[in-house]
Amino acid sequence: xxxxxxxxxxxxxxxxxxxxxxxxxxxxxxxxxxxxxxxxxxxxxxxxxxxxxxxxxxxxxxxxxxxxxxxxxxxxxxxxxxxxxxxxxxxxxxxxxxxxxx
Amino acid sequence: xxxxxxxxxxxxxxxxxxxxxxxxxxxxxxxxxxxxxxxxxxxxxxxxxxxxxxxxxxxxxxxxxxxxxxxxxxxxxxxxxxxxxxxxxxxxxxxxxxxxxxxxxxxxxxxxxxxxxxxxxxxxxxxxxxxxxxxxxxxxxxxxxxxxxxxxxxxxxxxxxxxxxxxxxxxxxxxxxxxxxxxxxxxxxxxxxxxxxxxxxxxxxxxxxxxxxxxxxxxxxxxxxxxxxxxxxxxxxxxxxxxxxxxxxxxxxxxxxxxxxxxxxxxxxxxxxxxxxxxxxxxxxxxxxxxxxxxxxxxxxxxxxxxx
Numbered sequence: 001x002x003x004x005x006x007x008x009x010x011x012x013x014x015x016x017x018x019x020x021x022x023x024x025x026x027x028x029x030x031x032x033x034x035x036x037x038x039x040x041x042x043x044x045x046x047x048x049x050x051x052x053x054x055x056x057x058x059x060x061x062x063x064x065x066x067x068x069x070x071x072x073x074x075x076x077x078x079x080x081x082x083x084x085x086x087x088x089x090x091x092x093x094x095x096x097x098x099x100x101x102x
Numbered sequence: 103x104x105x106x107x108x109x110x111x112x113x114x115x116x117x118x119x120x121x122x123x124x125x126x127x128x129x130x131x132x133x134x135x136x137x138x139x140x141x142x143x144x145x146x147x148x149x150x151x152x153x154x155x156x157x158x159x160x161x162x163x164x165x166x167x168x169x170x171x172x173x174x175x176x177x178x179x180x181x182x183x184x185x186x187x188x189x190x191x192x193x194x195x196x197x198x199x200x201x202x203x204x205x206x207x208x209x210x211x212x213x214x215x216x217x218x219x220x221x222x223x224x225x226x227x228x229x230x231x232x233x234x235x236x237x238x239x240x241x242x243x244x245x246x247x248x249x250x251x252x253x254x255x256x257x258x259x260x261x262x263x264x265x266x267x268x269x270x271x272x273x274x275x276x277x278x279x280x281x282x283x284x285x286x287x288x289x290x291x292x293x294x295x296x297x298x299x300x301x302x303x304x305x306x307x308x309x310x311x312x313x314x315x316x317x318x319x320x321x322x323x324x325x326x327x328x329x330x331x332x333x334x335x336x337x338x339x340x341x342x343x344x345x346x347x348x349x350x351x352x353x354x355x356x357x358x359x360x361x362x363x364x365x366x367x368x369x370x371x372x373x374x375x376x377x378x379x380x381x382x383x384x385x386x387x388x389x390x391x392x393x394x395x396x397x398x399x400x401x402x403x404x405x406x407x408x409x410x
């Protein structure tokens with residue numbers, strides 16, 4: 001379903017003239033952070049984030065700035081969710097270990 | 103309004119909408135999904151407490167999506183913002199769950215630490231109790247040991263004392279026996295009252311008199327020597343007569359004779375207070391007054407050596 005939103009995005013790339021520098025930076029940083037902790041615990045969300053960041057980079061290259069901006073925002077949101085879910089699972093594991101007398 | 107202008111306005115509106123379309127079922131569905139996620143997150147008190155910033159950004163995206171949908175903006179933009187709202191709502195919930203787990207971990211650690219501390223404290227208390235018990239037992243043992251030691255010392259002292267007493271008694275007996283053998287007509291016997299030396303009156307006095315005969319001097323010398331040697335022992339000098347003659351004169355005679363023996367000993371340096379002299383007349387005969395032999399035995403002076 002997210003994929004559908006993502007496919008329609010090219011159509012809205014209409015009226016942006018400046019490259020989305022801050023959105024791209026935020027997305028790259030968040031994806032890097034998620035890559036560091038989510039490979040094991042949230043691989044699906046991480047893959048989505050990485051894929052969207054790749055498309056955002058490609059859109060940026062082609063000058064489709066509005067498209068790149070939206071993809072970057074989504075990639076950042078996906079990466080943040082991946083990171084959060086991985087962190088959550090790790091914390092819950094730590095809690096189980098602690099309770100089992102860790 | 104003229105038709106060409108009308109047409110131009112419609113064209114302009116269409117152009118200004120750019121990629122604008124009506125809200126598609128898919129956009130509507132995504133918006134609904136975003137609302138549900140956002141509701142779930144915002145109703146969770148843990149999210150409000152632990153992930154307020156994340157929730158605020160989700161709320162902003164949802165409002166943007168609603169606004170765009172209401173204004174009839176493009177489905178893509180609506181979907182984009184709905185998507186962001188949905189992701190951020192779930193991120194907010196996840197963040198709250200992380201904080202919750204962290205708080206639970208901290209509480210569990212604290213609980214474990216408390217349990218360990220209590221166990222340590224119980225162990226320490228038990229160790230203290232054991233040490234106190236041991237100390238008590240040690241003190242009791244020490245007291246018992248001292249008591250036993252004191253008792254054995256007491257027993258040893260008593261035994262020594264008894265030995266000393268029995269040695270003294272043996273020595274005294276030997277001395278008294280020596281007196282007996284050295285002095286003719288003196289008999290010694292051991293009684294409940296102590297040693298009693300019996301001296302016949304014939305040895306000490308002329309008949310009817312109370313003046314010591316020269317022959318008595320040796321007996322008194324020996325007796326004085328004995329008393330000097332045993333300063334701890336006092337003596338009683340008791341005079342007796344037979345039953346011939348008046349009891350009164352016999353009584354007085356026996357008293358004077360006992361006194362004469364006492365004086366003789368005082369004259370030999372024995373302290374007066376150590377000597378008790380008294381007469382009993384014919385009382386306490388040791389033999390029958392019916393015969394001369396018996397009467398001779400009854401006429402006597404007894405020296406009682408008090409047991410110390």
